[in-house]
Amino acid sequence: MQLTVWTYEGPPHIGAMRVATAMTGVHYVLHAPQGDTYADLLFTMIERRDKRPPVTYTTFQARDLGTDTAELFQSALADAYERFKPQAMLVGSSCTAELIQDDPGGLAAALHLPVPVIPLELPAYQKKENWGAAETFYRIVRTLASPRQGQERPKNERPLANLLGPTALGFRHRDDIVEITRLLESMGIGVNVVAPLGASPADIQRIPDADFNVVLYPEHALSAAQWLERAFKQPYTKTVPIGVNATRAFIAEVAQIAGVSADVPERTRLPWYSRSVDSTYLTGKRVFIFGDATHALAAARVASKELGFQVVGLGTYSREFAREIRAAAAEYGVEPLITDDYLEVEAAVRDSNPELVLGTQMERHIAKRLGIPCAVISAPVHVQDFPARYSPQMGFEGANVLFDTWVHPLMMGLEEHLLRMFREDFEFQEAPSHLGAAPQAPKEAPAPRELAVAAPAEVALAHQAAETPATPSALVWLADAEAELRKIPFFVRGKAKRNTERYAAEKGISNITVETLYDAKAHFSR
Amino acid sequence: MSIENAVADTGCQDRQIRHERGQRAVFCGLTSIVWLHRKIQDAFFLVVGSRTCAHLIQSAAGVMIFAEPRFGTAIIEERDLAGLADLNEELDRVVNRLLERRPDIKMLFLVASCPSEVIKLDLDRAAQRLSADFAGRVGIFSYSGSGLDTTFTQGEDTCLAALVPVLPEAKRDAARSLMVVGTLADVVEDQFARLFREIGLEDVHFFPPRDSQHLPPVGENTHFLLAQPFLTETARTLQRRGARHIPAPFPLGEEGTTGWLRAAARTFGIPDERFEAVVAAPRERAKRALSAHKAKLEGKSIFFFPDSQLEVPLARFASRELDMTLAEVGTPYLHRQHLAAELDLLHKDLVIYEGQDVENQLDRCREARPDLTVCGLGLANPLEAEGLATKWSIELLFTPIQGYDQAGDLAELFARPLNRRARLEV
Numbered sequence: 001m002q003l004t005v006w007t008y009e010g011p012p013h014i015g016a017m018r019v020a021t022a023m024t025g026v027h028y029v030l031h032a033p034q035g036d037t038y039a040d041l042l043f044t045m046i047e048r049r050d051k052r053p054p055v056t057y058t059t060f061q062a063r064d065l066g067t068d069t070a071e072l073f074q075s076a077l078a079d080a081y082e083r084f085k086p087q088a089m090l091v092g093s094s095c096t097a098e099l100i101q102d103d104p105g106g107l108a109a110a111l112h113l114p115v116p117v118i119p120l121e122l123p124a125y126q127k128k129e130n131w132g133a134a135e136t137f138y139r140i141v142r143t144l145a146s147p148r149q150g151q152e153r154p155k156n157e158r159p160l161a162n163l164l165g166p167t168a169l170g171f172r173h174r175d176d177i178v179e180i181t182r183l184l185e186s187m188g189i190g191v192n193v194v195a196p197l198g199a200s201p202a203d204i205q206r207i208p209d210a211d212f213n214v215v216l217y218p219e220h221a222l223s224a225a226q227w228l229e230r231a232f233k234q235p236y237t238k239t240v241p242i243g244v245n246a247t248r249a250f251i252a253e254v255a256q257i258a259g260v261s262a263d264v265p266e267r268t269r270l271p272w273y274s275r276s277v278d279s280t281y282l283t284g285k286r287v288f289i290f291g292d293a294t295h296a297l298a299a300a301r302v303a304s305k306e307l308g309f310q311v312v313g314l315g316t317y318s319r320e321f322a323r324e325i326r327a328a329a330a331e332y333g334v335e336p337l338i339t340d341d342y343l344e345v346e347a348a349v350r351d352s353n354p355e356l357v358l359g360t361q362m363e364r365h366i367a368k369r370l371g372i373p374c375a376v377i378s379a380p381v382h383v384q385d386f387p388a389r390y391s392p393q394m395g396f397e398g399a400n401v402l403f404d405t406w407v408h409p410l411m412m413g414l415e416e417h418l419l420r421m422f423r424e425d426f427e428f429q430e431a432p433s434h435l436g437a438a439p440q441a442p443k444e445a446p447a448p449r450e451l452a453v454a455a456p457a458e459v460a461l462a463h464q465a466a467e468t469p470a471t472p473s474a475l476v477w478l479a480d481a482e483a484e485l486r487k488i489p490f491f492v493r494g495k496a497k498r499n500t501e502r503y504a505a506e507k508g509i510s511n512i513t514v515e516t517l518y519d520a521k522a523h524f525s526r
Numbered sequence: 527m528s529i530e531n532a533v534a535d536t537g538c539q540d541r542q543i544r545h546e547r548g549q550r551a552v553f554c555g556l557t558s559i560v561w562l563h564r565k566i567q568d569a570f571f572l573v574v575g576s577r578t579c580a581h582l583i584q585s586a587a588g589v590m591i592f593a594e595p596r597f598g599t600a601i602i603e604e605r606d607l608a609g610l611a612d613l614n615e616e617l618d619r620v621v622n623r624l625l626e627r628r629p630d631i632k633m634l635f636l637v638a639s640c641p642s643e644v645i646k647l648d649l650d651r652a653a654q655r656l657s658a659d660f661a662g663r664v665g666i667f668s669y670s671g672s673g674l675d676t677t678f679t680q681g682e683d684t685c686l687a688a689l690v691p692v693l694p695e696a697k698r699d700a701a702r703s704l705m706v707v708g709t710l711a712d713v714v715e716d717q718f719a720r721l722f723r724e725i726g727l728e729d730v731h732f733f734p735p736r737d738s739q740h741l742p743p744v745g746e747n748t749h750f751l752l753a754q755p756f757l758t759e760t761a762r763t764l765q766r767r768g769a770r771h772i773p774a775p776f777p778l779g780e781e782g783t784t785g786w787l788r789a790a791a792r793t794f795g796i797p798d799e800r801f802e803a804v805v806a807a808p809r810e811r812a813k814r815a816l817s818a819h820k821a822k823l824e825g826k827s828i829f830f831f832p833d834s835q836l837e838v839p840l841a842r843f844a845s846r847e848l849d850m851t852l853a854e855v856g857t858p859y860l861h862r863q864h865l866a867a868e869l870d871l872l873h874k875d876l877v878i879y880e881g882q883d884v885e886n887q888l889d890r891c892r893e894a895r896p897d898l899t900v901c902g903l904g905l906a907n908p909l910e911a912e913g914l915a916t917k918w919s920i921e922l923l924f925t926p927i928q929g930y931d932q933a934g935d936l937a938e939l940f941a942r943p944l945n946r947r948a949r950l951e952v
Contacts, residue, residue, distance in 0.1 A: 001574075001600045001601060001602060001603065001606055001613070001616040001617060001619070001620050002600070002601045002603060003598055003599075003600055003601075003620050003623065003624060004577075004580045004598060004599045004600075004601050005580075005595065005597075005598045005599075006584060007577060007580045007581055007584060009577075010577065010578070010581040011576065011577040011578045011581060013578075014581065033554070033640040033672070033673040033674050034550050034552060034554060034673035034674070034677065035552065035553055035554025035555075035556070035557075035582065035640070035672075035673025035677075036554075036578065036582075036673065037549075037550070037551045037552065037904060038553055038554075038557075038582045038585055038586065038904075039581075039585075040551065040903075040904030040905075041585065041902070041903040041904045042585060044903060044904055044905075044906065044907040044908060045903050045907065048907060049907065049908075050907055050908060050910075050911030051908050051911065052904065052905065052908045056549060057549055058549070059549050059550045059673075060674070061673070061674050061675075062643075062672075062674040062675050065644075065674065076549065079885075083885060094578060095576035095577070095578050095640075095641055096576070096578075096640035096641050096644055096673075096674075099607075099641060099644045099645060100644055123604070124576060124577065124578070125576065125602060125603055125604040125606075125607060126603075126604045128577065
């Protein structure tokens with residue numbers, strides 16, 4: 001048993017719903033108790049879909065148990081077919097139905113529906129949402145994209161690619177598709193099928209017509225792509241084009257697979273924006289990164305190589321891709337964090353003392369609690385991260401979006417400090433903070449992220465987390481040390497004082513001198 | 527679990543109730559944890575269930591999940607399913623760890639879910655066993671919030687019913703006291719407490735209480751007034767302890783609130799003149815607040831999908847105080863006896879649907895094309911996209927809507943979607 005308050009991923013049948021809802025002409029009949037329909041509102045509210053997800057639930061109750069749940073399933077399936085007339089159906093169990101052991105696949109087969117019915121085995125007590133999505137997509141592709149007997153792939157006028165992986169409720173999937181389609185077009189490559197998002201069962205059948213596959217989101221599409229490679233000799237791309245360098249690498253990879261030129265105009269402002277002097281203050285910013293493996297890995301590369309940040313933490317909740325995260329973490333010289341317990345993530349954020357957190361909705365709240373700027377890079381996300389405007393993460397426009405999104409909270413952070421710094425001036429009134437309350441020290445400024453004009457050393461001194469004990473009674477500030485302390489700007493003074501005391505306590509020093517103050521500063525500056 | 531009984535209980539109204547069975551688009555009882563934990567401030571709700579349960583509460587609680595909530599899920603894993611003996615040990619371990627981490631918790635509810643019920647994990651026994659370990663420190667209870675047994679607000683009913691046995695016994699010679707049963711927003715509770723005091727009722731208790739130290743006493747001299755329509759089991763267990771139910775409409779709108787307060791006043795022998803004198807001013811206020819919205823809502827038709835069991839009193843309020851016409855009223859369960867006063871106030875020809883077949887109901891709704899549809903969040907946007915104005919029903923549980931001073935707010939909840947549609951030119 002695992003005690004959980006927040007989960008990064010839902011159960012695997014939610015992954016199946018994400019695939020079913022992404023597609024057209026598919027209907028999913030889910031054997032599930034009353035109440036499981038809550039999942040509909042993820043799609044209608046968070047993603048703001050204007051249609052109900054194509055899912056019928058059997059919604060059995062206590063009085064149905066033991067007697068007629070199997071019958072209930074069959075009648076729900078027959079009714080759903082009659083009403084929606086889909087081209088293909090998915091059937092499966094939620095966690096509770098898994099326990100009562102009706103067999104949706106067998107029950108469905110007995111009905112002899114005139115369309116393919118794909119049974120899904122999703123072990124609800126072992127696996128989670130992303131695995132459920134990958135498995136569902138794989139099963140659909142496996143069933144529908146059957147090899148044409150003795151037929152060669154049609155000769156296409158130009159190379160054709162499938163885009164695999166985008167689903168409903170995917171973080172920026174909608175716009176990534178547009179961006180990558182444009183990028184491929186500019187290379188003279190056509191898009192054959194995008195799946196599962198927007199694809200019908202007939203489209204899935206056409207997947208083998210393409211020359212190769214672009215795996216946009218390995219979490220959802222890797223198993224299907226690997227099977228397609230075996231079954232149809234379709235190579236697939238290994239690079240996920242998030243960031244300028246990754247996009248360049250992706251272009252090179254695609255050019256090689258498709259036999260086209262890699263000479264593509266780079267419509268991106270990130271390199272110049274990042275080199276402009278305004279961005280100097282971004283150098284070495286300590287960034288903590290957490291999310292699904294794909295986005296976390298990409299974010300780490302962009303952060304370190306394209307924005308000049310220092311990666312001080314890297315982790316994922318996707319256990320399926322733990323190996324990749326471990327390898328990358330070793331490269332950045334940080335401890336990898338593979339966990340789905342947000343309390344562990346919170347502790348790691350605290351310990352690594354970042355100036356910026358890149359994460360999911362949950363890290364946004366952790367960062368808010370700690371008073372640290374934050375940007376969202378990965379699912380799970382809330383409604384605000386399904387924006388109305390065009391905002392891909394992938395490709396060259398995606399890089400522009402990343403630059404703005406990540407730098408914006410830092411600029412706001414700087415603005416915040418200047419406001420607090422001059423708070424005592426008569427022209428400035430207390431401004432409401434966009435960072436939220438900092439509960440540990442409500443009266444004091446949080447550790448400043450940057451103040452190019454002020455004293456950077458003192459800022460460094462102040463970097464340690466606010467979580468320090470009150471002045472230990474044994475410590476004495478000698479007069480000259482106290483005088484020196486007063487020379488430090490007021491907005492970092494409290495932090496400097498606490499860090500010095502912490503350092504003194506750790507070293508067993510009872511009388512704090514000027515030396516101790518500067519030793520502590522050297523100790524904590526990174 | 528209770529409809530058959532509920533129907534058997536009464537049967538006095540010759541009203542047409544249609545029963546429907548099929549796919550139900552409703553929450554399970556676990557969802558009520560989201561407001562119960564806010565009300566009982568030293569209680570923790572531990573769901574024993576699956577990742578689906580955790581995900582459900584997370585989705586229902588929205589941002590509340592980030593505020594160190596006093597609820598969580600002990601997720602059953604593959605290895606727990608191997609043998610039941612292990613499962614009990616695992617549960618003890620989780621509870622011990624939780625109570626170590628949260629020493630401020632004085633009440634712990636083990637909440638059963640569909641998976642825990644299906645594998646027949648005996649949470650009642652677990653609660654007893656753990657109660658012995660934490661005797662004097664933490665009261666440990668169990669109830670079911672599973673979708674197999676409960677729909678949405680019924681989770682509050684099963685929770686409160688589990689608490690009734692530990693309510694202190696009122697003294698035999700105690701004067702008669704009033705117990706208000708059902709979660710109300712604190713502000714509403716305070717308003718009612720004030721009104722009762724002015725009427726001359728001093729000994730008034732609210733159940734659930736705001737913390738474990740204020741469990742209301744119950745006994746032969748306790749009269750209880752239901753503040754919510756979904757408290758079948760709780761009422762039954764209170765009656766088993768000798769308490770007496772005061773039949774009344776529910777305190778929604780000016781008329782409902784007056785009827786509700788008056789039922790209590792009469793039970794306690796308060797002279798009508800005194801009662802009328804006390805409520806005259808707030809009644810006027812409520813009517814004034816309603817009049818602005820009424821102008822916009824009268825003549826408009828309203829369609830209720832089943833959700834919380836509040837549908838019948840809300841329909842009564844909409845039809846009688848806002849002059850709306852009722853296209854359809856659906857409710858997950860109908861307790862005829864508790865709703866008797868409400869049903870009396872509704873038009874005799876009104877058909878009420880108990881239960882649900884969501885596809886058929888959607889067909890009826892599309893055909894009726896009501897001016898306003900009250901429904902869950904899984905249906906609201908899809909219906910809006912079809913051109914139907916909707917009011918999402920969960921808000922009616924989270925917003926203070928009871929009492930005189932909330933009557934205008936309640937009407938506003940119905941008026942807002944129409945107001946918005948009137949403004950938009952895109």
